[in-house]
Structures are given as structure tokens and as C-alpha cells.
Amino acid sequence: MGIVFLVVGYIAWQGYPAVVNWFLNGFGMFWDGESNFGVIPTIFSTFYVGAGAVVIATAIGIPTAFYLAEFSSSKIRNLIKPSLETLAGIPSVVMGYFGYFYIVPIVFAYFGGGLGVLSAWIILAIMSLPFVVSISEDAIRAVPNSYREASQGLGATRWQTAWHVVLPEAKSGILTAILLALASVLGETMAVWMVIGPNFNPAITLDPRPPSNVLTTLIAANVGQDAAGVGALNEALYGVALILFMLIGILNIAVTALARRRLSK
Amino acid sequence: MNSYLKSLRTYLKTHEREKIFAGLLICICGGLSASYGILLAVSVVTSGISGSSFLGALPFTDIVADLLLSLLCFATAVPLFLAGYLLAESHYGGIVIAGIFGIGSFITSIFGITIPALGLTISVLCLIGTLLGLWGQRKTIRTKTRAPVIEENVMKLCLRLCGLIAVGCLFFVIAVIFIRGMYSVSWDFVTKPWPVSWSDATAIIEGVKSGIIGIGPQIAGSLLLCGLCELISIPLGLGSAIYLSEYAPQNLLTKVIRFFIETLAGIPSVILGLFGFTFFAHEFGWAQRSLLGGAICLAFMILPWNIRIAEESIKRVSADFKAAAYALGSTKLQTIRHVILAAAAPGILTGILLGFGAAFGEAAVVLFAAGNEGALWPSQLTLTSSDIPTLPGWIYGAFRHLTQSQDVTQGGWREQNVAFAGSLVLIFIFLAVTVAALLVRNHFNKKLAGT
Numbered sequence: 001m002g003i004v005f006l007v008v009g010y011i012a013w014q015g016y017p018a019v020v021n022w023f024l025n026g027f028g029m030f031w032d033g034e035s036n037f038g039v040i041p042t043i044f045s046t047f048y049v050g051a052g053a054v055v056i057a058t059a060i061g062i063p064t065a066f067y068l069a070e071f072s073s074s075k076i077r078n079l080i081k082p083s084l085e086t087l088a089g090i091p092s093v094v095m096g097y098f099g100y101f102y103i104v105p106i107v108f109a110y111f112g113g114g115l116g117v118l119s120a121w122i123i124l125a126i127m128s129l130p131f132v133v134s135i136s137e138d139a140i141r142a143v144p145n146s147y148r149e150a151s152q153g154l155g156a157t158r159w160q161t162a163w164h165v166v167l168p169e170a171k172s173g174i175l176t177a178i179l180l181a182l183a184s185v186l187g188e189t190m191a192v193w194m195v196i197g198p199n200f201n202p203a204i205t206l207d208p209r210p211p212s213n214v215l216t217t218l219i220a221a222n223v224g225q226d227a228a229g230v231g232a233l234n235e236a237l238y239g240v241a242l243i244l245f246m247l248i249g250i251l252n253i254a255v256t257a258l259a260r261r262r263l264s265k
Numbered sequence: 266m267n268s269y270l271k272s273l274r275t276y277l278k279t280h281e282r283e284k285i286f287a288g289l290l291i292c293i294c295g296g297l298s299a300s301y302g303i304l305l306a307v308s309v310v311t312s313g314i315s316g317s318s319f320l321g322a323l324p325f326t327d328i329v330a331d332l333l334l335s336l337l338c339f340a341t342a343v344p345l346f347l348a349g350y351l352l353a354e355s356h357y358g359g360i361v362i363a364g365i366f367g368i369g370s371f372i373t374s375i376f377g378i379t380i381p382a383l384g385l386t387i388s389v390l391c392l393i394g395t396l397l398g399l400w401g402q403r404k405t406i407r408t409k410t411r412a413p414v415i416e417e418n419v420m421k422l423c424l425r426l427c428g429l430i431a432v433g434c435l436f437f438v439i440a441v442i443f444i445r446g447m448y449s450v451s452w453d454f455v456t457k458p459w460p461v462s463w464s465d466a467t468a469i470i471e472g473v474k475s476g477i478i479g480i481g482p483q484i485a486g487s488l489l490l491c492g493l494c495e496l497i498s499i500p501l502g503l504g505s506a507i508y509l510s511e512y513a514p515q516n517l518l519t520k521v522i523r524f525f526i527e528t529l530a531g532i533p534s535v536i537l538g539l540f541g542f543t544f545f546a547h548e549f550g551w552a553q554r555s556l557l558g559g560a561i562c563l564a565f566m567i568l569p570w571n572i573r574i575a576e577e578s579i580k581r582v583s584a585d586f587k588a589a590a591y592a593l594g595s596t597k598l599q600t601i602r603h604v605i606l607a608a609a610a611p612g613i614l615t616g617i618l619l620g621f622g623a624a625f626g627e628a629a630v631v632l633f634a635a636g637n638e639g640a641l642w643p644s645q646l647t648l649t650s651s652d653i654p655t656l657p658g659w660i661y662g663a664f665r666h667l668t669q670s671q672d673v674t675q676g677g678w679r680e681q682n683v684a685f686a687g688s689l690v691l692i693f694i695f696l697a698v699t700v701a702a703l704l705v706r707n708h709f710n711k712k713l714a715g716t
Binding site: 007008010011014059060061063064066067068071072080082083084086087089090091092093094095096097098100101102105106109126129130133157158159160163183186187188189190194216219220223234237238241244245248249251252256 | 333334416417420421423424425427428430431432434435438439441442525527528529530531532533534535536537538539540542543544565622623625626627628629632633657660661663664668681684685688691692695696699700703
């Protein structure tokens with residue numbers, strides 16, 4: 001257990017001066033890696049990238065989960081679900097490499113831009129799809145069969161049953177899936193790094209085309225710039241790590257609370 | 266011929282005219298899209314030049330991107346034909362798909378999409394078809410109500426489409442990596458050393474072709490790193506799992522411990538990389554990237570999974586086994602060693618293998634804490650001072666060199682293929698480990714169920 005304390009403690013110990021400094025003097029709008037360590041644009045862009053990717057993954061993943069759980073034959077389900085779960089583990093560096101050569105050109109051709117938030121959305125959505133499908137499928141299948149039988153006994157079609165009976169029951173499970181996907185997307189590094197730019201000072205805009213930056217890529221692109229490992233940059237990086245860690249911690253706590261509420265129900 | 270005419274006439278009689286017309290319009294859109302795809306593919310394949318010179322106004326300079334676009338045209342043609350048919354059959358799905366395509370192609374042609382003329386034509390035709398379909402549908406609803414069944418079928422279709430997209434995306438990724446990587450993979454490629462730099466393109470291509478260079482050290486380095494990481498995490502994980510499930514009382518301390526394990530699971534890998542990069546160098550004076558430091562950080566990463574899976578499989582051991590062991594007079598330690606661990610072994614082994622797979626594919630930790638550009642064989646490495654070669658690090662290095670100061674659509678095709686081959690090897694090892702884990706689990710589950 002000491003290990004966990006060691007890691008978390010070290011990050012907190014190294015990162016807290018920067019965070020305190022941010023809270024006292026404002027988070028700043030400009031990052032040059034030497035004396036200005038403004039992270040507001042990056043934090044904004046982190047949320048924007050995370051939210052967009054999760055929306056895409058949800059829009060495709062949850063209907064897929066419904067199809068697998070409610071409409072498909074068990075043969076199809078037994079084929080698709082394990083393969084999706086296995087594919088979930090495609091290393092992110094490979095996904096990033098693929099994304100650079102296949103998603104970025106397509107985005108570039110159709111929307112302009114190329115390296116940027118839009119490419120990151122797509123690659124992150126593909127990466128978190130298996131997550132969303134697998135967890136929400138479990139949640140949908142956990143709805144007792146008697147509910148479905150009762151609904152269909154009243155003359156409802158399968159779709160009406162799925163929409164009016166199963167979905168409200170499985171709602172909290174699906175929400176858990178979405179939050180977990182968000183946590184994994186926020187923590188994703190390599191694939192985003194390879195397709196998003198990075199640009200340390202992204203404009204605060206809703207246009208998803210220009211190169212941007214998220215907290216993880218900010219860390220990744222700056223590790224090793226500070227050779228001595230003791231300077232201001234290092235401190236700022238640990239500050240960024242601490243913020244990211246807290247964000248994901250909050251998400252995980254929310255997930256745990258949701259699960260507990262569902263169990264007690 | 267006559268019978269065809271007859272069936273056509275009955276079809277026209279049983280279906281409303283505006284719907285058939287709408288369906289025809291949408292099918293024409295599909296035809297346009299498909300024929301554009303064919304033209305593009307033919308022009309690229311026969312002349313070997315990109316479609317930009319053939320049809321004009323294309324920002325592509327890459328033949329592959331052109332082929333992809335023609336594939337995309339075919340892919341859009343299929344749902345368009347489907348929508349046309351559905352419209353004629355008075356399904357809502359047809360209207361929805363046609364509407365989406367109408368709006369979508371309008372937006373994309375405004376966005377400065379490639380072929381404004383084609384895009385605008387398709388969007389106008391689609392929107393007219395949608396409106397006609399809607400009008401026809403209103404008439405239908407007034408006359409007869411078949412809504413629930415139609416709704417059922419349409420929604421089922423939409424759900425199935427989503428499923429196809431989801432599975433299709435992932436299989437597309439795998440297919441691309443496999444197709445582009447497989448030419449370079451050979452026995453030499455996975456065993457020979459890598460003495461060249463990525464900036465020397467001809468050396469790489471020739472070397473791989475004649476089997477002189479390969480990624481042997483990288484594979485060996487990755488395996489060694491993950492093996493060391495398992496050596497660190499297995500005792501820790503197993504010990505914690507046994508303690509948590511067998512010894513620990515249900516009190517505040519256990520809860521805190523569990524909470525911290527969850528927290529550790531939530532640390533993004535790049536933070537562990539940052540930690541490994543500075544902590545060991547700063548506090549112990551090791552190199553910034555080292556074998557032991559990387560292995561320790563990777564062990565932190567997979568530890569929570571190991572603990573969780575091991576704990577679960579220990580808990581699943583039936584209480585009868587334990588009771589029988591105690592009844593035979595064994596002590597608690599003996600019970601744990603000879604009964605519980607034996608019965609929980611397959612689950613624990615599955616967890617270890619899954620952890621190994623996760624560690625093997627992890628790049629962010631490895632890149633910062635273990636090494637990226639080294640080229641030494643494992644026998645030449647030292648524990649705390651050398652930058653060790655790893656497969657994810659190699660792929661990332663390839664990526665950086667191949668994309669440096671180059672336009673998005675350019676870059677050497679064959680060098681890219683070599684890096685795809687590395688990715689293929691990485692995925693292959695990862696999948697092999699994962700499948701082995703699943704097989705172990707299934708095998709023992711069956712055995713347990715059988716006895």
C-alpha cells in the first residue's frame with residue numbers, strides 16, 4: 001500500500017506549489033514552457049475533446065449495445081462482444097499511428113485542418129467504443145427478463161419494450177459506461193498526441209479543426225524538455241498531472257457512487 | 266419481358282406514386298455516388314495519377330486517399346439505395362436516411378468539400394426525395410396505421426447500422442494494419458537488430474527487403490521489461506489480494522486501502538511516465554530512462570488489475586473447499602497455499618496474462634520511463650542506466666521521424682509500411698497473450714464445471 005502513497009504523495013508534493021500558484025495568481029492563458037505556464041486553454045480543450053469523443057462513442061455505442069442485448073441472436077452476440085472487447089486493447093500508439101495516416105487525411109480533405117480536435121474526437125471515439133458497448137450491454141442485460149415479458153405480454157413490440165421499459169431501467173448503468181469512457185478518454189495520451197498537433201496555446205473556440213492540446217499531451221510533449229528535472233517546467237508539469245489526476249479521481253468517485261446507489265436500489 | 270412489365274405494373278399500382286418517385290430520386294443519388302467512385306477508382310488504377318487531375322478541384326495529392334474516397338463513395342451509395350427502396354416501401358427509415366444524406370452532403374459541400382457540383386446535386390435530390398417521402402407518408406398515415414411494425418423494423422435497422430459502424434471501424438483498423446504490415450514481416454524482421462536511423466529511407470527499405478535489419482532487440486527489450494514488471498507486480502498483487510480477501514477485517518483501514526487501489530487504477534499512464542522519468546533520476550541517481558524504473562512504473566500501472574482479478578477469483582473459490590481443508594486439520598496458511606491458491610490459479614493466471622498484455626502495449630509509460638531509441642540486445646543492458654529498446658517506443662520513433670516536417674498526405678509509403686509491420690507484430694503479441702488468457706479461463710471453467 002505504501003507504493004500508492006508513494007506515487008500519489010510524490011505527485012502531490014511536486015505538483016502542489018504549481019497548483020497553489022495557479023489558484024493564487026490565476027491559471028493564465030499562455031504557455032511557453034519557460035516562464036509562462038498558463039493552462040486555461042488546455043483545460044478548456046481537454047473538456048471539449050473529451051466531451052466530443054464521448055458523444056460520438058455514445059451515439060454509436062449505445063445503439064450497438066441495445067442491438068446486441070435486445071435484438072441480435074446469441075450467436076452474433078457471442079461473436080461480436082468478445083472481439084470488440086479484445087480490440088479494446090489495441091495499443092494506443094498503434095491507434096495513433098493509424099489515425100495519423102488514415103483519419104487525419106480524411107478530416108483534412110473533408111473539413112480542412114487535419115491535425116486537430118476533430119481527428120482526436122474520431123480516434124478517441126473508436127478507442128472508447130468497445131468500452132461503451134461492453135459496459136452498457138452488461139447494464140441492459142442486467143434488466144430482469146420478467147420486465148420484458150410483462151411489457152410484451154401487454155402487446156408492446158420489442159422496440160417499444162426496449163425504449164420504454166429497458167432503457168429507463170438500464171439508465172444508471174449506461175451513465176456509468178459513459179463516465180468510465182470519459183475517464184479513459186481524458187487519460188488517453190499517445191493516440192491523442194499523435195493526431196492533435198499539439199499546439200500548446202489552442203484558441204478557446206468551438207471550431208474543431210485547428211490543432212489543439214489536452215492535459216495529457218501537454219505533459220507528454222514537455223517531459224524531457226527540462227533536462228535537470230528540477231526546474232519550473234517540471235513543477236508546472238507535476239501541477240498539470242495533479243489537476244488531471246483530480247479530474248479523473250472525481251469521475252471515478254462519481255462512478256463508484258452511482259454503482260453504490262444502484263446496488264442499494 | 267411481359268411478366269416483368271406485369272410485375273412492374275402491379276408494383277406501381279400497390280405503391281403510391283410520389284413515393285416511388287422519391288425512391289427513384291434517392292436511388293439516382295446512390296448511382297451518382299457509386300459511378301463517381303468507379304470513375305475515381307478506374308482513373309487512379311489505370312493512370313496511376315491521383316483523381317485531382319481527372320475530375321478537378323480535389324485537394325488530395327495521394328493516390329491512397331483517392332482510393333479511400335472512392336471506397337467512401339461506394340459506402341454512401343449502399344445506404345442511399347437502401348433508403349430509396351425503403352422510401353418506396355413507405356418506411357420512415359428511408360426518409361430519415363435520405364434527410365441525413367441531404368443535409369450532410371449540403372454541409373460538406375459548403376465546407377469546401379471536394380466536389381461541390383456532385384455534392385450539391387446529391388443534396389438537392391435527397392432533400393426533394395425526403396420531402397416527397399414525408400408528404401406520401403402523411404397520406405399513408407391518414408389512410409392506414411401500420412406504425413408500430415414499421416417503427417420496430419426501422420429502429421431495428423438503425424440499431425443494426427450502428428452496430429455495423431462500430432464493428433466496421435475496429436475491423437477497418439485491424440485490416441489496414443494487417444494489409445500494410447504483412448509484406449515486411451518475416452522471421453528476419455523479428456530477429457535481426459536495427460542498426461539504421463529512420464532518416465535513411467533507402468537503407469531501411471533495402472534492409473528489410475533483404476532481411477538484414479529487423480526489430481529483434483525491440484521485441485526482446487519489451488518482453489524483458491514486461492517480464493520484470495510482472496516479477497515485481499505478481500508478489501505484490503498476490504500478497505495484497507490474499508490479505509484483502511482472507512485476512513483483512515472489514516474496517517476503515519481496508520476501505521482506505523481499497524480506495525487507494527482504485528485511485529492507482531485511475532492514474533493516467535502519462536503521469537506514471539512523468540513520475541518514472543523524474544523520480545528515479547532525481548532521488549536515486551539512475552538514468553532518466555532505465556529498465557528497472559520502467560518496470561516499476563509499469564508494475565504500478567497493472568498492479569490494481571492484478572489485485573482486483575486475483576481477489577475476485579479467490580473469493581469465487583467455494584466455501585466448501587475451505588471448510589473441507591479446515592476439517593482435515595490444516596492451518597489457515599496451509600489452506601491458503603494448497604487449497605485456495607490452487608483453486609483460484611486459473612483466475613490469477615488470467616489476470617497475470619491480461620496485465621502482461623496491457624503492459625506490453627503501453628507506450629506512454631515505456632516512452633518516458635524505460636526508453637525509446639535504444640538498440641541494444643538485452644544481454645548488453647544494465648539495470649538502471651541504459652535506454653532500453655522497446656516496441657512501442659520504436660513505433661513512436663518511426664512516427665516522429667516519418668512525419669517530421671512533412672505534409673499530412675505525404676511521407677514515404679514503404680517506410681510507413683515497415684512501421685505498420687512493427688505495429689502488426691505488437692498487436693499480434695498482444696492478441697496472442699489476451700487470447701491465451703481467455704483460453705486459460707475457459708479451459709479451467711469447463712474443467713471446474715465438468716467435475
